[in-house]
Amino acid sequence: MTIAHWDWRNSPGQLVAPQNLDVEKAKQFLAQHQVRYVLAQFVDIYGVAKSKAVPVDHLDDIITDGVGFAGGGVFGMRLAPHEAEYMLVGDLSTLSLIPWAPGYARVMGTGAVSGRPHPIDTRNILKTQVARLAERGWILNTGIEPEFSLLERTADGSVVPFDSTDVLQKPAYDYRGLSRVRVFLERVTESLQALGIDVYQIDHEDGNGQYEINFKYADALTSADQIILFKMAAAEIAHELGAICSFMPKPKSSTTGNGMHIHCSIADASGRNLFHDPSDNRGMGLSQLAYHFVAGVLKHAAPLTALLAPSVNSYKRLVVGRTASGTTWAPVFVAYGDNNRTAMVRIPYGRIEIRTGDSGMNPYLAQAAIIAAGLDGIDRKLDPGEPHNINFYALTPDEISRRNIETLPQSLHEAIEALSRCELMRNALGADFIDEFVGLKREEWIDYHRHVSDWEVKRYLNFF
Template identity: 75%
Template sequence: MNNLAISEEWGSSCDGFVTPTGLDLEQAKNFLAQHKIRYVFAQFVDIYGTAKGKAVPVDHLEDIVTDGAGFAGGGVFGLRIPPHGPEYIVVGDLKTLTLLPWSPGYARIMGTGTVGGQPHPIDTRNILQAQIDRLEGRGWVLNTGIEPEFSLLERTADGSVVPLDSTDTLRKPAYDYRGLSRARIFLERVTESLKAIGIDVYQIDHEDANGQYEINFKYSDAMTSADTILLFKMAASEIAHELGAICSFMPKPKTSMTGNGMHIHCSIADKNSRNLFHDPNDRRGLGLSDLAYHFTAGLLEHAKPLTALLAPSVNSYKRLVVGQNASGTTWCPVFIAYGDNNRTAALRTATGRVEVRMGDSGMNPYLAQAAVIAAGLDGIDRKLDPGEPHNVNFYALSRREVVERGIEFLPQSLCEAINELEASDLFRETLGAEFIDEFVTLKRTEWEEYHRHVSDWETNRYLAFF
């Protein structure tokens, strides 16, 4: 059990691990020296939202924040830099300097991805920053609370994948004490790692599938939320690996399991941190302002192309299904509607916020939030009206009954979603034509590879059928 214990180096106290704000270069060097940091991970994310970077000896920190760390962009999906093209340079931002308690002796720094001295237009962190700048121009900030679900699994001797806890077998295990308690070593290590660097974890629960969990963080501005999700995935993956487990963010790991969602709670605040989505005098009684309703209407208006960016893999659409899921209740509604605390609609409203529910844990959080801002601002600028809320259990309705209510469905395959994205003038204009073309090309290739693959299901069904 010793290898499962929280490291005594940092687990007993969070004091001193949070990087002070406003550090200059010399102060940053002193902070890293104080914590015996040997390497700084100069980091960025690829188009899929996965962590990329280089380990740089700490005595070269100054190089990262001045000249930047150079990368051969042709070696990374989604940067659209040919092998003979210019270097992709990440210029570190000291505000993002963070210790990595799960990797003693390491810190990380993120920054602006540049080519030729200019921010690279299809670096997804830059894409999010561009949308944040649009909000800042109006004196606004988007606050988001992102809820990542994940599966804690292990691979058996025969190659199959099963929940790490072999006793986690309840038919309906949501909030189960035993399932939560028996994963506590992993969950505690991840939680204490995040708390040690100032990420406010406020609750942990066992989700609706065997081996499935969720760790929730306090909301923050959109960029901080995306950075937090990246740190969480890094910590969870490495800690699981040390324990001989797999922390999977796959949208639908098994047919019999509920999928891994990543819901995004949204609200806009002004420079005084006043929630502009809240109105206690809302005539609909939902506690929402006109601004919130316009934002919601924008999300509904662009829900179909938005799905390609929030549910970006072939596997996403095994989770995002019309009708009952093989694993029972599905928490990933495909109905393009909103409702008061209605978890069967694509958008759920609560007092002062809107929850986007169709996304999964395979999303790139930078790209997803950029798209949410773009869609929401379009609704605000055009003063779109989402209509009246739908407070009905959509799962209890037939497809015909849903259609009769004027409700459409989200795309049911990656191919369908990509077609919607490619045809979207809004996202081509706001996220950039070059980015959309690259994303569509990559995802079409993914779909074609999948579509040509002969699965076990096909073999079992058709081998001796005809």
């Protein structure tokens, strides 16, 4: 079914609710925009948006008692069918319209069980880590860069780029590849802009059918909320156009994977970037605080990877050596360097970029884990050592080993076991969460190994 495109520019007033709304003003805002339903929304342990549609006349219910969900019906909630419901109590500061779905708005909030914040609600987990920063007068600002593939399924069931002419061997930044899907890219961009999300560039990435839309940094919680909005917009607009917008980390072995790099800096209450120090004698513009933060990230690289690259498929992207696609922007080397895209942490000057993560991550969990690792580095005054401004991919494994450079886990199993042993993450993110996440991911690993792939059939059917 084709849905008519809503031109948000003809809508009255702004599409994001003003801050410091009370319920009555929220109702006025929704009435002004002819909203009929409000999506009470949270994300599950995988980072997938879950919602109930609430008629707008019942907005009060969302804000007071909350909207009930049977926790046993959602993966990772650690709630049995006989236990109290998971209640989402809406936060009006997150209220916004949904430009691609006229008549709808959404609100996120605090997930609670029996009147207490639920410790496995992933947004609550991030809020807890953000509160640790706030105790010191700090804010973590993040700029998250989502890559995705725009695909379609053919009559024979295969999946190919939505633009059938997107066949260049190296299509990065190709004008035609960008122009021929401009309807999709424009609609997504305009939807985000209508919500006050400042999109500043759009490009065709290294793989056929692969794109990236970048928007301005924000505090960590807002960044995560915006990533979920972006994924919702991209998926639904693609569906209306007959396409598939995929955030699968590695949808095809012969093309580059979909990363989600995270730029980080800590600011004080005035907005001053505490990671920036122009007197840095290494010339990277980093403060001592930033170096300690980097050291914490590198120290906990293995368990951190389980949350930044959380699927079996993620490790088809995070590989040592040359990939089947011929190039990779997913470094596996536990090191940092000045603008070095082959290291786990790149320093663009005055901030840091963590390049491990992929577009399958839960942005709340990923950022919570980054805060936990970074604060450990700060509290213990860890030293990241000297930067490595070399192309790691040009080195042999022996040359990398001689430099005492470790590599990231090479499978979900390896990453999950590192997470299960990490006392820092257990204490920071909560034992209940770690046990639930690790348990689900161990099951995923077992299911993966029970599956017989096409590769195995082709290789072994007549081999023995």
